[in-house]
Amino acid sequence: xxxxxxxxxxxxxxxxxxxxxxxxxxxxxxxxxxxxxxxxxxxxxxxxxxxxxxxxxxxxxxxxxxxxxxxxxxxxxxxxxxxxxxxxxxxxxxxxxxxxxxxxxxxxxxxxxxxxxxxxxxxxxxxxxxxxxxxxxxxxxxxxxxxxxxxxxxxxxxxxxxxxxxxxxxxxxxxxxxxxxxxxxxxx
Amino acid sequence: xxxxxxxxxxxxxxxxxxxxxxxxxxxxxxxxxxxxxxxxxxxxxxxxxxxxxxxxxxxxxxxxxxxxxxxxxxxxxxxxxxxxxxxxxxxxxxxxxxxxxxxxxxxxxxxxxxxxxxxxxxxxxxxxxxxxxxxxxxxxxxxxxxxxxxxxxxxxxxxxxxxxxxxxxxxxxxxxxxxxxxxxxxxxxxxxxxxxxxxxxxxxxxxxxxxxxxxxxxxxxxxxxxxxxxxxxxxxxxxxxxxxxxxxxxxx
Numbered sequence: 001x002x003x004x005x006x007x008x009x010x011x012x013x014x015x016x017x018x019x020x021x022x023x024x025x026x027x028x029x030x031x032x033x034x035x036x037x038x039x040x041x042x043x044x045x046x047x048x049x050x051x052x053x054x055x056x057x058x059x060x061x062x063x064x065x066x067x068x069x070x071x072x073x074x075x076x077x078x079x080x081x082x083x084x085x086x087x088x089x090x091x092x093x094x095x096x097x098x099x100x101x102x103x104x105x106x107x108x109x110x111x112x113x114x115x116x117x118x119x120x121x122x123x124x125x126x127x128x129x130x131x132x133x134x135x136x137x138x139x140x141x142x143x144x145x146x147x148x149x150x151x152x153x154x155x156x157x158x159x160x161x162x163x164x165x166x167x168x169x170x171x172x173x174x175x176x177x178x179x180x181x182x183x184x185x186x187x188x
Numbered sequence: 189x190x191x192x193x194x195x196x197x198x199x200x201x202x203x204x205x206x207x208x209x210x211x212x213x214x215x216x217x218x219x220x221x222x223x224x225x226x227x228x229x230x231x232x233x234x235x236x237x238x239x240x241x242x243x244x245x246x247x248x249x250x251x252x253x254x255x256x257x258x259x260x261x262x263x264x265x266x267x268x269x270x271x272x273x274x275x276x277x278x279x280x281x282x283x284x285x286x287x288x289x290x291x292x293x294x295x296x297x298x299x300x301x302x303x304x305x306x307x308x309x310x311x312x313x314x315x316x317x318x319x320x321x322x323x324x325x326x327x328x329x330x331x332x333x334x335x336x337x338x339x340x341x342x343x344x345x346x347x348x349x350x351x352x353x354x355x356x357x358x359x360x361x362x363x364x365x366x367x368x369x370x371x372x373x374x375x376x377x378x379x380x381x382x383x384x385x386x387x388x389x390x391x392x393x394x395x396x397x398x399x400x401x402x403x404x405x406x407x408x409x410x411x412x413x414x415x416x417x418x419x420x421x422x423x424x425x426x427x428x429x430x431x432x433x434x435x436x437x438x439x440x
Contacts, residue, residue, distance in 0.1 A: 021262045025255050033254075034246035047254055054258045055265055068219065070233070072240045077208050127242075135242060144209055145200065160200045167203060170238035 006071045013061040021058060028072065032079045038140045039083035040090075049086050053079040084142040131166030134159055193225050202228070206235050327363060328405050336360040340438055347420055348372055348380065348435025355408070355416065355438045364408040366416065366438065368396055374420065383417040383429045384409050395425040415439050 005027060012020035029050070036049035056078050064074055127135070137148040138159075145163070149156040196202075204210045205218040221228045331337050337358040344351030350372035357364045371380060382393035386409050393408065396418070408416055416438035419429045 016266065018259070018262055018266065021259055022255070025250075025258060029250045029255065030247040031240075031244050033250045034248040035243050037248050038246045043251070046248075047251060050250070050254065051258050051261060055261060058262045058265060059269075070236045070240070072243075073206065073236045076239060076243055081208075138207055139239070139242065140246075145204070160203075163203050164200065167206075167235055167238050167242075170241050 010064065010066055010071060013057075013064060016061065018058075020061070021054060024057065024075070025054070028075055031072075032075060035076060035079050035140065036083045038136070039080065039142075040087050045086060045090065046083070049079065049083045052086070053082045056082060080140065080142065083140075127166065127170070131162050131169070134162040135166045138163060190225070193221070193227060196221055196225075196228065197231055202232055202235060206232070206239060324407070327407070328365060330361060331356050331358050331363045331365055334358050334361060342366070342418075342436050342438050344372070344418070344435045346433075346435050347374070348418065351380070351418065351436055353418070353436065353438075356405075357410075362410045364410045364414075364416075365405040366408055367405050371396060377423045378420050379423050379425065380435070381419050381421040381425050381429070382406070382408075383419065385415040385417070386410075387414075390429065392425070392427070395421075413439075 005023070009020050009023050009027070012023065032053065033046060033050050036053070037043065037046040040046050040049060053075075057075060060078070064071070069077075133152060134148060134154070137143050137152060138145065141148075143151060145156060145159050148154070149159045152159070154162075201210070201214065201218050201221075205215060210218060222232050223229075337356050340355040340357065342351075342353040342355055343349075344353075350370060351368070352370040353366055353368040355364065355366045366382070368380075374380070380396040382396060384391045384393055391409055393406070393416075408414075417429055417434050418436040419426075419431075420433040420435055421430060
């Protein structure tokens with residue numbers, strides 16, 4: 001995301017100009033929808049989550065502080081938290097209605113690492129699964145490191161190092177992919 | 189690189205902060221490090237970029253029409269919040285008017301209640317007064333119309349020569365009254381005072397006010413063989429009769 005558009009959106013948000021929402025949707029909609037979908041694993045729920053998240057973003061626009069986080073980080077947190085809350089409320093409702101033990105949020109997330117889209121899969125394949133699992137658990141399931149350690153049965157220290165390496169290696173991985181794509185484009 | 193910066197970067201504080209997993213105190217510490225050390229800021233920016241990269245890997249095409257729904261609900265939200273403020277202002281004004289009028293009516297109600305209590309007391313006082321007067325009248329009527337009632341003409345002597353009074357005594361009902369019909373003019377510092385000697389004791393019946401008390405029946409304490417006196421006393425009355433100033437006496 002170019003910083004220029006980001007700055008433009010931020011200033012529109014601060015002015016409560018509703019063009020900000022359209023721009024946010026165009027620039028971040030797909031990614032945030034993907035994040036929501038990754039958490040709730042349901043198309044319709046993900047749409048609800050995206051809608052609720054955008055309303056929250058719109059309402060909380062005044063509280064965004066550019067010095068504390070990039071716009072995407074802020075948007076990601078809101079969407080992910082909304083999605084986790086949604087999933088919890090759906091699971092609570094289901095467990096109340098059916099009166100059976102429902103696997104908790106975390107299990108759903110970890111067992112569901114089967115991206116449906118091949119292009120996503122291709123990209124994700126570039127991240128070693130041991131890192132990916134940790135990153136997904138922490139990013140999409142809302143687990144703390146301690147919870148991830150218990151849930152994934154991996155020592156806490158390993159979780160910490162995998163998160164660190166995974167996150168820091170991402171840039172490199174992405175950088176390589178981009179370079180490859182550019183080369184391929186040039187060749188074709 | 190400073191040792192503590194190195195230690196900070198090696199810890200997972202930045203990652204936790206990125207994911208919003210830090211406590212308020214931890215967040216403050218991380219924000220301080222980000223603000224103070226460029227290498228921390230740089231690492232944090234990289235982490236944010238990488239988070240975006242990672243999240244983008246999961247991007248999904250948003251369904252057709254969702255954008256319009258979201259845009260219209262955002263607009264609606266804005267209208268609701270504007271309307272809310274308008275309503276909030278209107279409600280505040282209404283509340284202030286209500287509070288003001290409540291205070292006004294409360295005050296008015298309090299005043300009316302006080303007034304009501306005052307009027308009730310007055311009525312009660314008047315009622316008691318009327319009852320007493322009626323009772324008095326009734327007794328007077330009984331005495332005056334009773335065949336057993338004896339009428340005594342009282343004439344003054346000495347300075348009170350012109351004093352004329354009629355006493356009505358009813359030994360059966362044991363009631364006695366006196367009607368002072370003419371009170372002679374006395375010097376300003378003198379007045380007539382009535383007394384009764386009942387069972388050997390002198391009872392002060394009060395000062396006869398020169399004009400107001402005319403033609404009015406005054407009750408006398410009744411006793412067998414009682415004596416009534418009228419004396420001339422210094423203005424305002426005396427605590428015991430001045431015997432030499434007796435201008436009239438009534439034996440009944």
